[in-house]
Amino acid sequence: MKLSTLLILGALSAFGPLAIDFYLPSFPSIASAFATDVEHVQQSLAVYFLGLAIGQLVYGPLADRFGRRKPLLIGVSLFSLGSLACALAPSLEWLIAARFVQALGGCAGMVISRAVVRDLCDPITSAKVFSQLMLVMGLAPILAPVLGGVLLGTFGWQSIFVCLTIFSVLCSVAVWRGLPETLDNTHASAPLSGALGAYLRLFSDWPFIGHALTGGLAVAGMFAYIAGSPFVFIELYGVPAEHYGWVFGSNAAGFILMAQVNAWLVAKHGPSYCLRRVVWFYLACGSALLIIALNQPEHLWPLLIPLFGCIASLGVLLPNASACAMAGQGRHAGSASALLGSLQFSIAASAAALVSYLHNGTAWPMALVIFGCALLAALCSRFTVWAEHRAGYPAI
Structure with missing residues (x-):
């Protein structure tokens, strides 16, 4: 894959992390500006996840029918409009609605970038490319909160969304000039009426569902x-709001490191092997996090150690789960990518809402939800091994 194509796909994949991580330090400021509390501002995060889950189901069939470029350009333009609307928001309700529009546009890049990788690469190469994309995506959680904190202190929280608007406009120009169409013309003629059938077929593909849920x-x-x-x-x-990004980014650094290690691991063992083993490390770190949170430590650092392990393990889990799920989905790669992403962010929206619902002034709601996700991911991984064996799927 050409470096220019990889960079464009990385920027498109970063839409989600940027739109989330960039404004995290501004939660208290937004709450103050709209005379509310941080728990209500968190609704803008949950709504963004919901928009990602819904929008991806639309872009998948469109990308299989009309090719990758046209739906992508429409989505990036919609993200730009939503970002501008966020910057101009006169109320929290306006901001929440604009975040939903922003998500409907931003998910196009996430869906279609996975489909483009599947168009151009075999499963092993896909896992390596997804790991490389994790490097670009992983820089967002490191740089975005830091830059967001600087912008927040200098220009106010609205400037964060102005920057997102500018970034998305630049991405649309890059797609227009530098990203070729990767879908074969014979596949692009598939009618939209077959979208429901494609989704039903995927739901009956137990190995796909198992990897998607993991x-x-x-x-x-x-x-x-x-x-x-x-x-x-x-x-x-x-932790001061302007320093939040440094703490947040230290965990993202572990994510980036393990994503790059994963590119080497899959070359030796394959994505399925790595996925099945690292998920248990994820569970071990989640268990330690919950135990420490329940003891309510006086200082932050005891929580940061298992948190680092949890986030670092995702650098292996996410690219390999995507590669395993997308393997063999060539003709319907757009729909498969859409369903994969929709399932991911439906669960993510529920997890974010659950953290807000359980809020009690301690760290244990966050730790409990992370532990629950790790436990269920490990169980789904075991189920997938059984499903692949029953279906006679070769290990990749």
Whole structure:
């Protein structure tokens, strides 16, 4: 794959992390601006997840019918409009609605970038490319909160969404000029009426569903952390908002490191082997996090150690779950990518909402949800091994 194509796909894949991580330090400021509390501002995060879950189901069939470029350009343009609307929001309700529109546009890049990788690569190469995309995506959680904190202190929270608008406009230009169409013309003629049938077929593909749920629960654990960490870090343990990004980014650094290690691991063992083993490390770290949170430590650092392990393990789980789920889905790669992403963010939205619902002024709601996601991910991984063996699928 050409470097320019990889960079464009990385930028498109980063829409989700950027639109989430960039504004996390501004939660207290937004709450103050609209005379509400942080728990209500968290609704804008849950609504964004919901928009990602719904929108991906639309873009998948469109990408299989009309090719990858046209739906992608429409989605990026919609993200730009939603970002601008967020910057101009006169009320929290307006902001929440604009975040939903922003998500409906941003999910196009997430769906179609996975489909483009499947168009161009075999399963082993796909796992390596997804790991490389994790590098680009992983920079967002490191840089975005830091830059968001700087913008927040200098220009106010609205400037964060202005920057997202500019970024998405630049991405649309890059797609227009630098991303070729990757869908074969014979496949692009598939009618939209077959979308429901494609989704039903995927739901009956137990190995696909197993890998999708394993990856989805891993994503849900990450977004439980994203939803809960502003309160835990800033309000509970007194980390200054402008320094929040450094603490948040240290965990993202582990994610990036393991994503790059994964590219080497899959070359030796294959994505399925790595996925089945690292999921148990994820569960071990989630268990340790919950135990420490229940003891309500006086300082933040005891929580940061298992949190680092949880987030780092996702650098292996996410690319391999995607590669395993997308293997063999060539003709319907758009629909498969859409359903994969929709399942992931439906679960993520539920996890983020659950952290908010369980909020009690301690770190244990965030830790409990992360542990629950890790436990269910491990169980789904075991189920997938059984489903692949029963279906006679070769290990990849």
